[in-house]
Amino acid sequence: MKINVGSADRVVRILVGALLLGAHFAGYIGAWGWLGVVPLMTGIFRICPAYLPFGISTCKTK
Structure with missing residues (x-):
């Protein structure tokens, strides 16, 4: 799969x-x-599977 989540x-x-x-384990x-x-x-x-069908990528392109 192609990386589609930027920094x-x-x-x-x-x-x-x-x-x-953390909030769950702390009981909040x-x-x-x-x-x-x-x-x-x-x-x-x-990798965000929700981005794949829409062709979204927050990575910088080279």
């Missing part, structure tokens, strides 16, 4: 994912915190 997008995804999971939010896995994984692997 700024990646940082935001990892932060949001980590915050959601319920099971909704597990949704943080999605942005965390898309940020780590730099």
Whole structure:
């Protein structure tokens, strides 16, 4: 698969994912915190399946 998540997008995804999971484990939010896995994984692997059908890419082109 082609990388389609750029640097700024990646940082935001990892932060949001980590915050959601952290809030869940700290007891601030319920099971909704597990949704943080999605942005965390898309940020780590730099591939967003939701971008693919639309041809969106936040990576800088060479």
